[in-house]
Amino acid sequence: MLKLLIVSDEESKYIWDHFDPNRFKDIDLIISCGDLKPEYLSFLVSMIHAPLLYVHGNHDAKYQTSPPEGCECIEDVIVQYKGLRIMGLGGSYRYSPGEHQYSERQMRRRITKLKYKLWRNKGIDIVVTHAPAYKIGDGEDLCHRGFECFVELINKYNPRLLLHGHQHLNYGRNQRIHYLNGTQIINAFGYYIVEI
Template sequence: MTRILVVSDEESKYIWDHFEPKKFKNVDIIISCGDLKSEYLSFLVSMINAPLFYVHGNHDTKYKANPPDGCECIDDKIVIYKGIRIMGLGGSYRYSPGEHQYSERQMKWRITKLRPRLWLTKGIDILVTHAPAYKIGDGEDLCHRGFECFVEFISKYKPQLLLHGHQHLNYGRNQRIHNFKETEIINAFGYYFIEL
């Protein structure tokens, strides 16, 4: 059993201001789905004895000048940690000029470029994104629209998990967990623990 801490979009005061080591001692992997301060990710990886893998959110433009220390960006990569195959595709649907925003076609091309690696690893266990999949926990506006190619991807490759952020869970607007075919889709907003 692997215990994963997923985080996204909003720094948790519970973790950052009132850190209790015993509550995180069994965490094996930390995964960030984007839009968090670089300092927060550096804090997590220094306080919890586990590697931290992250993708960029649409607001993570300061990472270039100030990347999170001790963390690994997995955008456009597949990493294997303790036998778990993890693939990263950060960014949101393009709604304005700027970094970490993609058209449907651009995101599909990013997936296409990873096909040789997907073949070598015989698929993946976890897909980490910032944006949600289209019509599965996404928003109505262009900024929060999900990607159709993510739906196609999980239909074809059947990862156990799709972890995403971008859609805030404030005010009970959205649910955290969806299921699509054989994949459990989890919105990592704030923080959440997963047993894999």
């Protein structure tokens, strides 16, 4: 059993300002689903002493010139960690000019490019995204719309977890966890600890 700390969208004052090492001493892996300051991710990886994997959120243009130190970007790749196959697909639905925004077609193309690696790895355990899946904890506006291809990905490969951010729980969406065909879908807003 591995314990994961998942984070997204809002730096936790509880962690950053009042860090308690005992609360996080048994964390095996940190996963960021985007839209966090690079300094915050560097702080997490140095204080918790666990590897940190991340994808970009739609507000992470700063990462190009100042990437989080000691952390690994998993955009468009599948990595293995202690037997877990982890795939990264950051960014949001395209709603304006800017980096890390994709149309449905563009996101589907990104998944298609990983099909050989999905086959070679015999599937996937965790999908890390920034945007949610379509109609599963997403928003009504274009900016917060989820991707239909994420639903297709879940239905085809049945990962154990899909972790996302982007949809702030304080937007009135109070449900952090959803399920689809056995896949647990978790909104990483703020922070959350999950075992797998």
